Structures are given as structure tokens and as C-alpha cells.
Amino acid sequence: MSGKPTLVFVHGSWHHTDTWHKIALLLEAQQYRCIRVALPSGASDPSAGLPEDVKAVRDSIVAETSQGRNVVVVVHSYGGLVGSSAVKGLTRNKQDGSSPAESTSGHVIGIVMLATGFAQTGLSFMEGLGGPPPPIWEMNQQTGFVDLVANSRQLFYHDLPVEEGDYWVTRLTQQSIKALVEGGGSVYSGWKDTPVWYLATIQDQALPFEAQKFFVQSAKEAGGDVTLREIDSSHSPMLSKPKETVDFILEAVKAFEA
Template identity: 60%
Template sequence: MLPVRLAFILIANSPIAPAMSHRPTLVFVPGAWHGPETWNKVSAEIEAHEYKCVRVALPSTLSDPAATFADDVRAVRAAIAAETTQGRDVVVVVHSYGGHVGSSAVRGLTRTAQGAASSAGGPSGHVVGIAMMATGFTVTGVSFVDGLGGKPPPEWAADEQAGFAVIVADARALFYHDLPADEGARWVDRLRKQALKPLMEGGEHAYSGWKDVPVWFLATTEDKALPLQAQHVFVQAARDAGADVTLRGVASSHSPMLSRPKETADFILQAVASFTSR
């Protein structure tokens, strides 16, 4: 009979991983002007259910006007690959502009229809689904602004000399109107400089990853940045293009992860359960 200590060491180092390792990792992608801390409330709720959460900081929000859309995509791909190369599946959670980045970042990292390894090659985990909220559906080869009609919306302007996208609307009303006034003001103070290039250029790196995996979409019914009607149009267009989209809603501003963290976390957990049951 093996000594208890040796038996424990052998079990701990055996190929049988603890239950948590069978759960997918959640990779969170924030929107423009926002840092990864915007996901802290939601990720705390989800981590309580023993999921690993990875919050990505987009290079375009790090005060560098030279940052590109390709840089943002690479940052998210690196976060995904750090998990999939260890054999862990991934669910990508995206918000607003982060949907454009996250959808593009999953290229080649999903499981094929036949269940074989993707073009990433080798034994690995895969992206098994995308949880989207308050965002659009990226079209392959089309930049973020081109997807909006070719020019910035009236809420922000292009400062081409400085190389940043500048919010010209009331940011608290635009993003956080359903938060207490003091908390909304704090989030306004935390808004970051947003490089202009990733919003205006980089269509060659854009990819409709939402066609490759199932999607759950959380519509924000009180959104003043992306009206509910537009969100429904986007979802229907994606479905018409062949996407597998499950639609849910929450009475929230453009930032449900801040104003409705419990409901948002519940939505994500339901999405994960659906993705992993297939």
C-alpha cells in the first residue's frame, strides 16, 4: 500500500484534473474608453461559481495614439491562447466596441463543425461561445466605423491631430444613466483615452467570429448609446446570416456590467451552461 503522502502526490499530479479545470475560462473584453476594471463586479459574481475570469486591457485604451485594431485583436487572442494551449475551453464575453475585437480574435480558435481541432493546431482547448452585450456583429473585412456607416456617430468625434476618439456627449448620460450619480461620476473619471486608429481602420483584421460559435446576446433595453431597436436589427441580421443567437434582455443602460452586475452574471452563467452542454 502506498504511503498516504505519496498517494496524495500521485493523485495531485495525475491527468485527472479537479472539477474546476473542466469549466471554461471566461475572457472579458471591454469597450472603447473603458478598462478591464469595468468587469470587476461581474467577474466577482462568476468567480464565486469557481470559474476562472481573465479581464483584457485593450492597447487602444492605454493612451497610445499609435495603437491599432490589430493590437487589440492580438491582446485578446493572447489571452485566449494562454488558456486554450493549456487544454482549457474559453467563452469570450464582449461589450460594445469589444464585440468587434472579440469576434475578430476568435478566428481559427474555435472547434470546427466536425469537432476536429481548429487551424490553431495541436491538442488544445477551443473558444466554445461568445456572450455579447450592447454591441454589433462584426462583418469580415469591415472596420468598426465602416460598420456604423463610414463616419463616427454624433456622440464622439475624431481628433485626428492628437490621434484619439473624443466623447463629445454627456458621458454619464450616455453610458451610466442608471447608476447612482456619484458612482456614475466616478466611472466618467475613469474613462481612458481611446486611440482613433482602431475605430477608423483595420478592416483587414475584422472577422465574423460569431458565425463560428453559438452566441448569447444581452440586449440593454434602456441603452442611450446603442438603442434597443438597433440591437434587435443586428441580432436579426446575424440570424439571417446563419448565426446561432440566443437573445435575452435586461433593463439597463449601455453598461449592464456596472448597473446590473447580478443579472449580467446570471446571463453569462446561463450562456456558459448552454455552450458547454452541446
């Protein structure tokens, strides 16, 4: 394969594709093709679930690989579950570099993970969590959406200037319950099939830093090829520290291409 890989971005719950705007501009300036996937479960449709999210990402990946382009999937928060599941059968064989079972010209050559967990094949988001819903959100059975009950700016954007943090709060969407409690049959541990670079967020108020390090260690013990880096940021490093996040992504891409 020649040319730079396409970067396919997968946002987290309650968020828009514009979450990626800052870093996509910086990467596009360096001639990277950036595809920002909108997840159906975050588009104010309570009937949309995890299978629809996985399909949206997979379709975006295949649109690139079928044209002979390699892909790096960049995921954040809930997007980690979706992105990992979407790469099934599309990665290079880790042992000998041969093509996967599905015939494509390009392949997924790596996953970049930002403040997220590691998908467990067959387990939904809540099943993988292994406990009750976090106290920061509640399931509203009347609307079919998950309601944030914590201070959203403090949760996601506390290291941004107040005005900018408040702006991003206004951009938050609704997240379907269905995507978090159902759809385990669509979940796949794709991170076992391709190298992963993980950026752990030290000041994270949504997914504690220590939990992230535990996830990474568990993934390594399960056979994952995971490289860990840390950043002194909130849950949203792509917004508060875009240059540092881009530098991390570029370092990861270079390693994937080696």
C-alpha cells in the same frame, strides 16, 4: 474537456478592465477563471489600433486553450469587434465538434455579447457602421484620439446612482482614432463559427435597443447561431445590474457546454 471554461473579458472603447470587476468577483466566487484583457487602443496610445487589440485578446485566449482549457469570450460594445476577430481558427467546428485548423487542446466554445455589434470580415469599425461618426463623439486629428462630446454619465451610466456614475466617468480613458477607422484586414466574423448569446440593453443611450435587435436579426439571417435576451439597463449592465448579467452569462455557458 473537463472543468469550467475560462472567461475572457473584452471591454469597450474608453473603458478599463475594471468595468468587469463586479461581475468577475461574482463569477470567481463560483470558481470561474476570469481574464480581463486591456486593449492597447484604449491605453492612451494613439498609434495603437485594431490589430494590436485583436492580438492582445487572441494571446489571452491561446494562453488558456494551449493549457487544455476551453474559453468563453465575453465582449462589450467595441469589444465585440475585437473579440469576434480574435477567435479565428480557435473555435470548435460547428458541424462535428472536431478541432480547428490550429492545433490547440482547448477551444473557444461560445461568445457572450453585451450591447454590441457583429463584426463583418474585412471591414473596420467605421466601415461596418456604414456612415458618418455618431454625433456623440468627434475625431480629434491633433491628438489622434476620439473625443466624447455627449454627457458621458448619461451615455453609459444613467441607471447608476449619481455618485457611482460620476466615479465611472472619471475612469474613462482615451480611445485611438486608428482603432476605429483602420484595421479592416484584422476583422473576422468569428460569431459565425461558434454559438452566441446576446444581451440587449433596453435603456441604452449609446447603442439604441432597436439597433441592437436589428443587429441580432441580421446576424441570424447571415447564418449566426444567436440567442437573444433583454435586460432593462443602460449601456453598462455589468455595472448597474451585475447579478442579472452574471445569471445571463452562466445560462449562456451552460448552453455552450451542452
